[in-house]
Amino acid sequence: MIRGLYTSGWSMLANSKQMDVVSNNLANVNTTAFKKDTLILESFPDMLVRRINDSRSASNPSGRLGNVQLGNDVGEVFTYYTQGQLQKTDNNLDMAISNCDTAFFTVAVPGGNEEYTEYYTRDGSFALNAYGQLVTKEGYLVMGQNGVITLNSENFSVSDDGTIIQDGEAVARLLIRNFTDTTTLRKVGSNLVQRTENTQEQPFDGVVRQGYLEQSNVNSINEMINMITIMRSYEANQKILQAQDGTLEKAVNEIGVVR
Template identity: 60%
Template sequence: MIRGLYTSGWSMLANTRKLDVITNNMANVNTTAYKKDTVVFESFPSVLTKRINDTRSPLNPSGNIGSMQLSSDVGEVYTYYTQGQLAQTGSKLDFAIKDDGSNIDTSPAFFTIGVMDEGGNNNSINEYYTKDGSFTINANNQLVTKEGYFVLGEKGPVTLSSAEFTVNEKGEILQNGEIVDKLRIAQFSDAAKLRKFGNNLIQNTDSEAVDFTGSVVQGYTEQSNVNVVDEMVDMITVMRAYEASQKVLQAQDSSLEKTVTEVGVVR
């Protein structure tokens, strides 16, 4: 019966984690180029249970009771990198990466972003990646994100001589008819090795870079790939699963209470 309490309680914790992920998806439905997450459940491994401070039994001096399996647990939070709809803005500072459609979920492409390492001795730039191409220009005529992070080109942070420029489908930046730099578009072979860092940035843990197969579109931004209806359906399903585990836990708790207070009572 105690094992049943643990199993029901752990299932409630796992569903709470999934509900948090769904809530975060819905909160970012209007975030430019946000990529939805989903929770993958896995069977919780069996754990050995034993009596604490009770090894005096000659038949079982080890105190081991046996193994116990606590239902399912959160195995991983998987991110879908499928492309969202491209929305036309008309702004020359807005960009989107148009994938070729062959492997947009398993081998996504990103803009390369430089974030200053404030804690480092030389203020070095750390590389991150984003699908959010809604950029702006800072006081130094550098192309930056809305948070002020550098947009990186082949020559480092993209620096413009004026606000008049165009970017072709290869990511080449042209001013006065000349190529002054090229956006660094990073495409990776294994999306499973990418991790969300925060501020709509992606961190590469160990995925190999491959040749960019898509194209860059100026005057467009990529929308979130979250479907609100699907998230609402998932939320209802998770809530029902949580409530079912809660009722089972309450029933077991009631039975345990009767066992403790009534069984063995001499009348």
């Protein structure tokens, strides 16, 4: 009976974490190039149950009753890096990566001691700062293969491989990282991801589209259905927990009472 309380309680906690993930997906349904997350649950190890000090049964001398499960918990948060739909904006500073789900723009995020850390994003809604440098909406520097990209105006073109052409000359080329396995990447907020020690690169084989922005890959209808399913599961576990609690209360307060 106590085990049942823990099982229902853990399931309710897992449902709460699922709801947080789904809510975050819905909150970012209109965020440029946002990648949706999903929660992967894993069960606790099965426990072998047996009768204590009872091996006299001829049919079951070991006293084993079988295995029982103690519920589940969060295993990991998995991110889907599938490409979202491309929206035409006709803005020269807007860029999107097409035909390659594993490629990212490279940005430099300032840290302490005037150092910069390399992060990656699919959000190509760029701008020019006061120094003519190509930056993200948050002001992070967009990196080229030769360093910071500096332009003298918004009048430029971008070829399929990320080469930036201005005044008839190739002035820079976007530094695009293409990774072999996106499951090794980690989200860090602000629509950015970072690599881990297991992350490996491969040549970029996609296309850079100027004047387009990648939309979020979140399907709002599916996320609403997931939210309803999670709510129903939470309510079911809540009712089971209350029923077990009521049974336990009777066992403690009524069974064995001398009248």
